[in-house]
Amino acid sequence: MKAPRAAVALNPDALLSDRNVNMSNALTRASHGLGLAEKRLIASCIAKNDSMPMAEIHRKGAWTVRLSAAEYAETFEIGLDSAYEQLQQAADSLFNRYVRTVQETPKGPKEIKFRWVGKAEYHKGEGWVELHWWHEVVPHLFGLRQQFTSYKLKQTAALRSAYSWRLYECFKSWAGKGRYTPSIEEFHRAMDAKESHRANFKELRRRVIEPAVTELIEKNGLLIEWTTVNAGRKVVGLDFKFSANPQTSLF
DNA sequence: TGGTGTAAGGTGTCTTGACT
DNA sequence: AGTCAAGACACCTTACACCA
Secondary structure (H helix, E strand, O other): OOOOOOOOOOOOOOHHHEEEEEEEHHHOOOOOOOOOOHHHHHHHHHHHOOOOOHHHHHHOOEEEEEEHHHHHHHHHHOOHHHHHHHHHHHHHOOOOOOOEEEEEEEEEEEEEEEEEEEEEEEOOOOOOOEEOOOOHHHHOOOOOOOEEEEEEHHHHHHHHHHHHHHHHHHHHOOOOOOOEEEEHHHHHHHHHOOHHHOHHHHHHOOOOOOOHHHHHHHHHHHEEEEEEEEEEOOEEEEEEEEOOOOOOOOO
């Protein structure tokens, strides 16, 4: 959990990569259902409205966000050609992506789904994409005062795996503790693990955990130790201990 | 804009060994 | 014996750079 942050005026000249990606802890720990390009697009659009006060968001109608291919290319250090292609594909697929959270109710856990966007339109020939946030996601992105996760976009811009990005966000949401101890089901959900990964811990370790941990150590300079929590031989949970490496960390 | 080559990431499958 | 995790290998896909 982070301390409440005073709203500051948005600097329109700030590089996108220097802006913050803010989202509620509940959203951070939910299943996002996003691939890497979609994740980049969503995070960039969140960062574009970084620190904008709610009143100004209402006044400017900032539920709608524009992102150009040039900004995308600069932020993620890829070529313009790739940026055009990724933005177009991500905009196409984003409309059908859902956030999935699980709420505990007296009748047991209940899954809640809502869309990321009500509209995602790529303007061919002009090189920019326009997103309109879905109304249910807005409270998780704007006007946050407590229980939220915040990081600079540049801290994830170098990541090449969506799993690394998701693990980084989970670490960020537990940064106060320096420890992330999900049940195996919570971890599956948070990582958007595929069925084959869920069915077999070896797959989860090989395809999700180890590549993500390696990338975060190499590119973000984190110090990470992790172990499994077992019931007999069955893995039922995970225990990550993480901290910033003062020499190299971007955490 | 489209084609091509390369590197990295992702997946499937088989074998081996340890544990219940 | 059955189950589960680990390791190795091959193959496919994706991301990206480069060039015409």
